[in-house]
Structures are given as structure tokens and as C-alpha cells.
Amino acid sequence: MATPCKWVTVLVMLLAMAFEVRPAFWPTLEVLQSVGSDLETLTAFETGVYKTTTTTVQKTHWAAPPETLLLVSPTTIGVYPIILFVPSALVQNTDYSQLLEHIASHGYIVVAPQTWPLIIPSQANEIEMAASVVNWIPNFLRYVLPEHVQGSKDLLAVSGHGRGGKTAFALALGVSKTKLTVQISALIGLDPIEGVNKLVRTKPYILKYIPNSFDLSIPTMVTGTGLGNHSKIPFGPSCTANGVNYEDYFNECRSGTLFVVADYGHFDLLNDKLSVAGLAASAGCVSGKGAKDLIRRTIGGLVVAYLDSSFLEKHSNYVNIITNPSLAPARLDPIETKTRTLGDGIRYYSEV
Numbered sequence: 001m002a003t004p005c006k007w008v009t010v011l012v013m014l015l016a017m018a019f020e021v022r023p024a025f026w027p028t029l030e031v032l033q034s035v036g037s038d039l040e041t042l043t044a045f046e047t048g049v050y051k052t053t054t055t056t057v058q059k060t061h062w063a064a065p066p067e068t069l070l071l072v073s074p075t076t077i078g079v080y081p082i083i084l085f086v087p088s089a090l091v092q093n094t095d096y097s098q099l100l101e102h103i104a105s106h107g108y109i110v111v112a113p114q115t116w117p118l119i120i121p122s123q124a125n126e127i128e129m130a131a132s133v134v135n136w137i138p139n140f141l142r143y144v145l146p147e148h149v150q151g152s153k154d155l156l157a158v159s160g161h162g163r164g165g166k167t168a169f170a171l172a173l174g175v176s177k178t179k180l181t182v183q184i185s186a187l188i189g190l191d192p193i194e195g196v197n198k199l200v201r202t203k204p205y206i207l208k209y210i211p212n213s214f215d216l217s218i219p220t221m222v223t224g225t226g227l228g229n230h231s232k233i234p235f236g237p238s239c240t241a242n243g244v245n246y247e248d249y250f251n252e253c254r255s256g257t258l259f260v261v262a263d264y265g266h267f268d269l270l271n272d273k274l275s276v277a278g279l280a281a282s283a284g285c286v287s288g289k290g291a292k293d294l295i296r297r298t299i300g301g302l303v304v305a306y307l308d309s310s311f312l313e314k315h316s317n318y319v320n321i322i323t324n325p326s327l328a329p330a331r332l333d334p335i336e337t338k339t340r341t342l343g344d345g346i347r348y349y350s351e352v
């Protein structure tokens with residue numbers, strides 16, 4: 001059972017949602033109230049019911065993806081929402097396969113481009129690469145999916161980790177030169193970073209340092225890590241420094257939800273066994289002491305719960321997590337939600 005204090009917070013959030021300018025599929029007050037809080041429905045943190053397959057699609061495939069793709073998909077006949085996932089710089093897309101398989105096992109198709117084949121592209125080039133993959137999806141994804149598996153035409157989320165999280169924000173904000181031919185329906189930034197620190201930011205700049213300034217009306221989820229801004233050496237640099245990290249991104253969102261995985265670091269969501277690149281990248285960042293499986297299942301579960309709620313109107317996992325965050329495998333603190341109200345006022349609720 002949640003404590004009375006938590007219920008008050010939840011009630012306030014539900015009331016706030018009733019007055020919200022809602023994007024399509026955003027959970028309504030009536031729906032959320034009807035869901036109740038049946039703890040047996042908190043399935044998002046466990047492996048889902050779908051068997052999955054993980055393949056690499058080379059640029060030489062006749063469907064000609066603009067970049068090499070890691071494709072993680074359910075194998076069961078059906079139509080599933082699609083998630084573009086842009087990896088962090090320096091890391092291989094395959095270093096995320098355990099996290100992405102968790103998400104796909106709940107009925108999502110994940111398309112993860114390798115955005116730096118040999119050399120690291122500039123952030124601006126990476127955004128164009130990701131945009132061309134988005135435009136490729138509606139016409140060609142079907143040729144690389146398992147038989148009888150289809151991507152939903154209308155449900156595309158863009159997501160990314162670290163620098164890839166910045167790229168996802170850039171796509172959703174329409175910053176790419178490549179014009180997107182597909183509508184983006186949700187945005188997920190996992191520990192997004194704008195640059196090394198406030199003085200060393202990659203271009204184009206996304207953060208404006210003006211609260212609530214992002215022109216976004218799609219459901220938006222941001223995650224952060226509590227140890228991401230810690231340094232391995234005293235007074236040394238950190239991997240996600242204050243001033244360019246998830247806090248700054250969420251601060252500029254007008255609405256959305258922020259979850260911080262308190263006891264883990266920036267690269268702890270990667271696979272247990274890493275590529276040479278993945279090992280090198282994560283060696284520079286502070287890690288949590290707990291098993292990586294716990295943060296992977298937490299982040300994977302949050303992505304599933306958030307998209308189930310905003311895409312599929314399946315709200316039970318999301319509501320249960322907000323009301324009982326202690327049920328997450330890794331500690332979530334803080335959780336903040338922001339809702340846009342009908343007036344021009346921004347309502348801001350935090351602390352679950």
C-alpha cells in the first residue's frame with residue numbers, strides 16, 4: 001500500500017491531468033481513476049510475453065537502411081508500435097541489446113541505428129543520420145521484420161541515450177535539416193546530455209535555459225541517473241554534468257514525466273558483456289554498486305509503462321509505478337511530473 005502522502009500527490013496529479021491540454025492518447029482522469037492500483041498488473045519490470053529476435057541489418061541489405069541497424073522485434077504475428085533508439089556516442093548499438101530486448105518483449109519494435117560506423121560524427125550529422133532512418137521506416141522497415149510482424153503506421157516514438165537522447169529531442173523539436181516525413185508520437189530521452197558542460201556544448205544547441213520553452217506537445221519521458229554527475233576522481237569531470245543533463249532537459253519540457261534512477265550511473269543500463277567500445281566508454285563513468293540487471297529492468301519497464309499508457313491506453317503499469325515507485329527494481333528518486341494546463345499557467349508537481 002502507498003502511504004497517505006503519496007495518495008495525496010497522486011490525486012493532485014490526476015486532477016491536474018483533467019485540466020491538461022492533452023495530446024492524443026494521454027491518459028484522462030476518468031481512465032486513470034478506473035484503473036485502480038492492482039499490484040498484480042505491475043508487469044513492465046519483468047520480461048514481457050513476446051518472444052523476441054535481435055538482428056543486425058547491414059546497409060548492403062536490399063531494403064537499404066541509411067545506417068546499419070540493430071533491429072529488436074517480437075516474433076509473434078501482430079502490429080506493434082515502433083521505437084527509434086539512438087545510442088550514446090562511443091557505444092555500439094549492440095551494447096544495449098539486453099535493455100532493448102526487455103522493451104521488445106512487451107510488444108514493441110526497436111530500431112537502433114549505429115550512428116558512428118568508424119568515426120564519431122558531429123552531433124549535427126548524427127541528427128541528420130537519425131532523421132534519414134526515421135524517413136526510411138514507413139516504406140522499408142517491413143522488409144526487414146520477421147514474417148507477419150508489422151510496425152504501426154501511427155505510433156512512432158523517438159528515443160535515445162546520452163548524446164543520442166539529445167538527438168531524439170532534436171528530431172522531436174524539428175531541428176533536423178532533413179525534413180521528417182513521419183509524425184513522431186512520443187519522445188523518450190534516457191539521460192540526455194547537451195555536451196561536456198555548459199561551456200562545451202555540441203551544436204546545434206537544444207537547451208535554451210528557459211524553463212518550459214520546448215515547443216513539444218507529444219508525451220515526453222526523461223530519465224536520469226543519480227550518479228551520472230559524479231566524477232571518478234576528485235574534482236574531475238563527470239559524464240552527465242549539471243547544467244547539461246536530464247534536469248536541464250526536463251526543465252525545458254512543458255509537460256512530461258521525469259524518473260531518476262538514484263543509485264546508478266550513466267552507462268549502467270548497458271549489457272553485462274560489452275564491446276571494446278562500450279567497455280572503454282563506460283570505464284570513464286561512475287557506476288552504481290547494484291546489479292546492472294536492476295537498472296535495465298527499471299528503465300525498460302518505465303519505457304514500456306509510459307508508452308503503453310500514451311500509445312495503447314493501457315495505464316495500469318504507469319499508474320502503479322507512480323503510486324508505488326518502491327516497486328521498481330532500482331530506486332527511483334525523484335519522480336517529477338509536469339502538466340500543461342488550459343490556462344497559460346504551468347502546473348508543476350514533484351515528489352512522489
Ligand SMILES: *[C@@H]1O[C@H](CO)[C@@H](O)[C@H](O)[C@H]1NC(C)=O
Nearest residue numbers: 226229230231238241242247
Ligand atoms: C548532482 O546533481 C544533484 C541534483 O541536481 C545535486 O544535488 C548534486 O549536488 C550533484 N552532485 C555533483 C557531484 O555535482
